[in-house]
Every structure is written in structure tokens, then in C-alpha cells.
Amino acid sequence: DGGITQSPKYLFRKEGQNVTLSCEQNLNHDAMYWYRQDPGQGLRLIYYSQIVNDFQKGDIAEGYSVSREKKESFPLTVTSAQKNPTAFYLCASSIDLGGTDTQYFGPGTRLTVL
Amino acid sequence: DAKTTQPNSMESNEEEPVHLPCNHSTISGTDYIHWYRQLPSQGPEYVIHGLTSNVNNRMASLAIAEDRKSSTLILHRATLRDAAVYYCILVNSGGGADGLTFGKGTHLIIQP
Numbered sequence: 001d002g003g004i005t006q007s008p009k010y011l012f013r014k015e016g017q018n019v020t021l022s023c024e025q026n027l028n029h030d031a032m033y034w035y036r037q038d039p040g041q042g043l044r045l046i047y048y049s050q051i052v053n054d055f056q057k058g059d060i061a062e063g064y065s066v067s068r069e070k071k072e073s074f075p076l077t078v079t080s081a082q083k084n085p086t087a088f089y090l091c092a093s094s095i096d097l098g099g100t101d102t103q104y105f106g107p108g109t110r111l112t113v114l
Numbered sequence: 115d116a117k118t119t120q121p122n123s124m125e126s127n128e129e130e131p132v133h134l135p136c137n138h139s140t141i142s143g144t145d146y147i148h149w150y151r152q153l154p155s156q157g158p159e160y161v162i163h164g165l166t167s168n169v170n171n172r173m174a175s176l177a178i179a180e181d182r183k184s185s186t187l188i189l190h191r192a193t194l195r196d197a198a199v200y201y202c203i204l205v206n207s208g209g210g211a212d213g214l215t216f217g218k219g220t221h222l223i224i225q226p
Contacts, residue, residue: 099146099207105157
């Protein structure tokens, strides 16, 4: 089955530690995205990538980093510089960034900083 | 940046039609209107999208105003499984990240 997988589903980390969230897709999509969702809020764009080895900052990139070394993978690192990292993180992909291209979302990773 | 405005919540009865409004008064001619919905603790799923003409698919219908400054997502016969947060976003045909932020959406409550 084609789709997007995110791991782990739940993640706990101590304050001051970096943590990397995994996102893999087998849909052969060029574009991939990372969003953050806080309780009762909508989704805010952290980073997006339109092609391998290229990525752009979204609205709230500070304290986060990404890489896109392979088409199917777009890992997100939450660094210790992110002041309030506890949130629900969603990865998505689409064929491209065009207006007709729909986004396919993964199941999400819930990160809690202790 | 193109933005959308939606009511915070709406309530409907099971097996009745539901009309979810979205205002986008600053929409540009190359912005597509997309709708997604999100069940609790899950990622959003695509519902429907359109540019100018009304659109129908197996999940819903999308009615777009003639001036394109508003649109309405129509669920013809709501079920309990349709209870979710519905997001209306604008996606530019030229690409780029403008509009790839989902607002708070409309929390749809379905009463049995």
C-alpha cells in the first residue's frame, strides 16, 4: 500500500535534547512538508521541500532543521533551540506544489518534552 | 498572503445536509480552493478542491461563489463519521508555500 509513515507515534524527550522525527513516503511524490499542530489550533508550516537536496523555511522554522537526501525521506530535527517543542507533528507529501496537487498526510508524531 | 475565514464550530443532525462556509475575500485568480478534514489525533485528509466551477466527488460538493470570494463545502447526508475539523485553504497554482498554513478550521459536530 502506498502512503506516508511517521515514527515514532509518541516521543518523549528531556529538555535540552535534540530529537529527530522520521517521515517516509512511497508515493513517488516530489514535494514534502512538515507541520506543527498545538491543541485546539490549526496546522502551521515548519519546512517544505519541492525536490531532493532543496528545502525552504515555512512560517515557524526557528529551532527546527530538516534534510532531503532521498526523495522518499524528509526527517525533521527538533533542536534544543526550539523553546516550546511539545506538539503534534505532521508530515505530508504531494506530487508538486501546484494548485491542483493534494497533500497526503501521515498519522503524526506526538512529541512531549519533560 | 491569501487567507480564509471559517466559523469556529457548527452542529448538525445525522442524515441531514451540512453546509460549511469559507470566506476568502483576498483570493487571487490563480488560487485553488482546497478542503481537508481532520479526525481527532489523526492527520488531515483531502476532501475536495476547485478553481471556479462547482465540483462534486464521492465525499462532498464544493460550491464556489461567482466572485470567488467565498465557497461552501456541502456534505449531502451527514453521518457520525463526518464529525471532524474541516479546513479551507487556498493553494496557488504557481507553487510556493503561500496558503499552506491551515487555520483553526470549523469543528463539525454531528448529533445522532
